[in-house]
Amino acid sequence: MTMNKEVQKKVLIRELDYEDLPHVMVIEKQAFTSPWSLAMFVLEMSKPSSICLAAVSRRNELYGYLVCSRYDDVWHLMNVSVEADLRRKGIAKLLLDRMFELSQRDDEKQKYTLEVRLTNVSAIKMYEVYGFRSAGIRRRYYKNDGEDALIMWYVCTTGEGQAGGHEPGLLGQRR
Numbered sequence: 624m625t626m627n628k629e630v631q632k633k634v635l636i637r638e639l640d641y642e643d644l645p646h647v648m649v650i651e652k653q654a655f656t657s658p659w660s661l662a663m664f665v666l667e668m669s670k671p672s673s674i675c676l677a678a679v680s681r682r683n684e685l686y687g688y689l690v691c692s693r694y695d696d697v698w699h700l701m702n703v704s705v706e707a708d709l710r711r712k713g714i715a716k717l718l719l720d721r722m723f724e725l726s727q728r729d730d731e732k733q734k735y736t737l738e739v740r741l742t743n744v745s746a747i748k749m750y751e752v753y754g755f756r757s758a759g760i761r762r763r764y765y766k767n768d769g770e771d772a773l774i775m776w777y778v779c780t781t782g783e784g785q786a787g788g789h790e791p792g793l794l795g796q797r798r
């Protein structure tokens with residue numbers, strides 16, 4: 624069994640809870656140069672159209688989280704982050720798999736978009752594995768340092784939210 628599979632077996636994906644937010648803010652501040660505020664998480668979690676997920680240990684320790692909101696007919700993947708020491712063990716994959724599963728409950732044909740820093744190579748690679756494709760640049764999108772954002776889209780025509788199990792699609796979260 625690979626290390627990833629061992630870790631994944633110990634990780635539970637559940638709905639993000641307001642009680643998770645103090646730990647979310649710790650991970651968020653470590654992960655991003657312009658972290659979301661607590662209020663931004665509270666706002667997204669209050670929307671019925673949002674999918675907000677937590678990856679936790681069996682003892683309910685927070686390993687990572689994901690926030691995705693639906694606007695009109697497009698899902699906006701707004702935030703995904705994993706505790707630095709626990710990266711590259713398949714935790715974001717579990718969060719994304721559940722996001723695809725939940726967003727495709729009623730109709731598998733869904734559209735997804737996101738924005739990511741041009742220098743965030745690991746995140747871009749991860750999104751590409753999931754079928755996201757670049758669809759342009761938003762110049763000076765990130766207010767704190769003026770970095771450009773890569774806009775990515777994934778249009779699911781076949782169902783499935785599994786890495787490698789869907790068609791590449793046509794192909795936006797400000798920090």
Ligand SMILES: CC(C)(COP(=O)(O)OP(=O)(O)OC[C@H]1O[C@@H](n2cnc3c(N)ncnc32)[C@H](O)[C@@H]1OP(=O)(O)O)[C@@H](O)C(=O)NCCC(=O)NCCS
Nearest residue numbers: 654703704705710711712713714715716739745746748749
């Ligand atoms: C991006 C991030 C969420 C990935 O989380 P993770 O749990 O480490 O990702 P996973 O282990 O599930 O990786 C899934 C796949 O994505 C790709 N990937 C993830 N990190 C990668 C890296 N550093 N380099 C290359 N590919 C990577 C791989 O294809 C990986 O599958 P593999 O390990 O079987 O090859 C994590 O690096 C993170 O929290 N970064 C800081 C926050 C951030 O930048 N979020 C994205 C904002 S847009």
